[in-house]
Amino acid sequence: MDRIRDLASKKAAVIFSKTSCCMCHSIKSLFYELGASPAIHELDQDPNGREMEWALRGLGCNPSVPAVFIGGKFVGSAKDxxxxxxxGSLKQMLMDAKAIWF
Structure with a gap:
């Protein structure tokens, strides 16, 4: 859990993902279209990915990915x-966290 919190606080927008997940791809694309450049952590390519996936489930992520953090705070999964x-509030959240500028 500490690793999740540490990684989530290092950048304004953070997405925990898996390379094979189509919803993860969609959420990453949405962020890029909005002008954000989120930190992406691919759990299936990280040696500690399994432990991080369990920690995300502990936060209430089910499924565990994508898990999105903005401004260091857990926002939710794809549906959230x-x-x-x-x-219309996602864009404002990204602006407030300084992940995008307008």
């Missing part, structure tokens, strides 16, 4: 991020 995007 898409909901925030649809209601």
């Amino acid at each position: 991020v898409i909901s925030l995007h649809v209601d």
